[in-house]
Amino acid sequence: MSKQNWFVVPTAPRLAALTGVCLILLAAGCDKKKGGGESTTSGPTADKGGPPADKGGGDSGTPGVTATEIKIGQTMPFSGPQSAYGVIGKAEAAYFKMINEKGGINGRKLNLIQYDDSYTPPKTVEQIRKLVESDNVAFIFQSLGTGPNTAIQKYLNDKKVPHLFIATGADKWANPQQFPWTMGWQPSYRTEAKIYAMYLQKEKPNAKLCVLYQNDDFGKDYVKGLQDALGDKYDKVVVKALGFEASAPTVDSELVTLQGAGCDTLMSAVTPKHGAQTIRKVFDLGWKPLHLLSNVSISRAVVLEPAGLDKSTGIITGQYLKDPSDPALADDPAIKDYKAFMKQYLPDIDVNDGNALYGFAVSGTLVKVLTDCGKDVTRENIMKKAASLKNLPVPAAIEGIVINTSATDFRPIEQMRLAKFNGTSFEKMGELFSADTSTTASR
Template sequence: MKESVAQKKYDPGASDTEIKIGNFAPYSGPVSSYSVIAKTEAAYFKKINAEGGINRRKINFISYDDSYSPPKAIEQARKLVESDEVLLIFQPIGTQSNSAIQKYMNAKKVPQLFVGSGATKFGDPTKFPWTMGWMPNYQSEGRIYARYILEHFPNAKIAVFWQNDDSGKDQFKGLRDGLGDKASMIVADKSYEVTDPSIDSQIVTLRDSGADTFFSWAAPKGSAQAIKKVGELGWKPRFFLANVSTSVASVLKPAGLQNAKDIISSAYLKDSSDPAWKDDPGANAWRSFMDQYYPEGDKTDWNTIYGYAAAQTMVQVLKQCGDDLTRENVMRQAANLRDFSSEMLLPGIKINTSQTDFFPIEQMQLMKFDGEAWHVFGDVLSGDVGGHPGQ
């Protein structure tokens, strides 16, 4: 007797011909430069559809503006789930916006998948089984910098400029925890609100602290302002910059490339400005995608690489789902990624998840800006925060 063909299973948002994916991003407001991520993802799904879709199903990507405002994020998430009836929400951007919808998404049992934030709270399968991050979490990033400082600059005096929200607090905690009993190396810190028109007074205060090492943990606009002000003051600290703000196009150019020289940050994705990837097959595939599907996109904008790699991860999960396009199976497959790699992840960095590990990317490599391009150096490092948040 022949085995019967496995039944197709669908939840709202999936059918024989379509997979409906929801998203919101800040197309307007203080961090609108991040909207490039959603635009790149939309372009990538267009490419997938042009090539026949996923298991013959086309992706219908519905993306709304939340202006980086939590109340608006709640409104857009409800619209996507209740009116558009999407199968899942993919890569919604921003720590505060995702914090605002997390309980709702889990109550509705709709995947909040590959969240566009590195806050550790988005990797807690026990409390929030329908929410999963994607990028390295902010605490890991802070620990990686701390390891580097302890090894190379054990007598550093550190000043920290941080965004007054969960992302800034998370990064700061990672740095402090990573420094351990040497946390007293932090001699000053100042926070800012993402809506602040100017951050000059905070930077002046941090310079006056006598620190020789400076951390900027801010969104792109705040980081660009900080780099520019440090340059204007003629202050020459060792400068560490949050990974989310390393875009040459949207941060370093507006700040003045001369002011950004010698800044250190961390990477898990290839940077298009680095000549090392000039003839790299993966980078070439990304370039031809940009030329064909997102020609108006800026290839020096790191957000295009991020959006491309995140979309590839989403496509991999949907491929693994086969004909079982239920929300439950989407989460099951998202928690079953084994050594998956986008062509734009740095060599040696792999995506791995399990039922108890909702942090897909946990490795990074340090990099330095030479005034024109970023160059990675040293080994691939893990900043594993150990255990899981909430424990």
């Protein structure tokens, strides 16, 4: 793969002492899986505040860290109703294998231990305890889901175990005062909804909006985002909002009810399974609202194609990563690197699956953090470096999107761009929006 400014392979002198390659086991039932991360350039110094950096070397007391290894823990829904997201974990394990084959990070290989929690919080709690107390991992990376991560957040913070770059856009992960060991990665769902509301206020000020949302922290963040942006206009703009349980087999009845409410605009705060169902049902009802679909459910391979590309035409969403299935990006250097990675390490996974691209991209951020730790791979220093990222490019992100964090800012990605699906690919709609202010960002 060609080198981009977001990917710098460790230099030859750094590789001299490295030996062996971690093996990754990726079975669908996956009791236990091992893998290994990525790297970029050296990073800026941390802002004061947050967890203090420990002066000791990682291999002299930090669980999961030796002179040759960093042990990382993760839960992921490899089975169950949200199993489409399991591809994220597979991509991350494969990415770590690639880095290990290039020599690892600062003399250490990455050992990723993954458990299948089926997106079930009680199971997540059990498995996280095992990862921390039995497997002795150094930190938790990219465990997926708002509910599962909510269930483990206090435990990990009480234990002072980094709960890093978790795979959910809930707004509450950006709370370093109360939870200094937890940090998200992607733009928050609340901000995404604010951007949709701003778009409607400008382009469709008389919209009659219906909201379909998953009845948990994930879906409720979208409702809160609308309330933030619309203020006292919320009750006038939002005609009806209906929640459904994540375990619901379908959302057909909710959509029939929403159509009957007389809405001409629909915002769907749903995950992939219900995203595909929503697209099909709206089409089958003959309902033609302006459809705003949550970013987590816009994968062409996982959602749009199963639902029908013709039925998906006109959908608007917020983007921060490029779409690997977009024909217009066939010659994009970052997409070409991603596809070369997939061909070599995950040939059996659909290269157009946006979940795989997500795993590829976030892995680069983690390896940047670990690279910046140098030999001081303590839990404290991992969090310090994670909270010290400045203008860090993201692999395969929309142009202009960079990561910035500080001891008081635990929102790594704070920008998005609206796009509309034209039946083949997503077309850009305007410039970037800043997630922290919900105003147009400079490019």
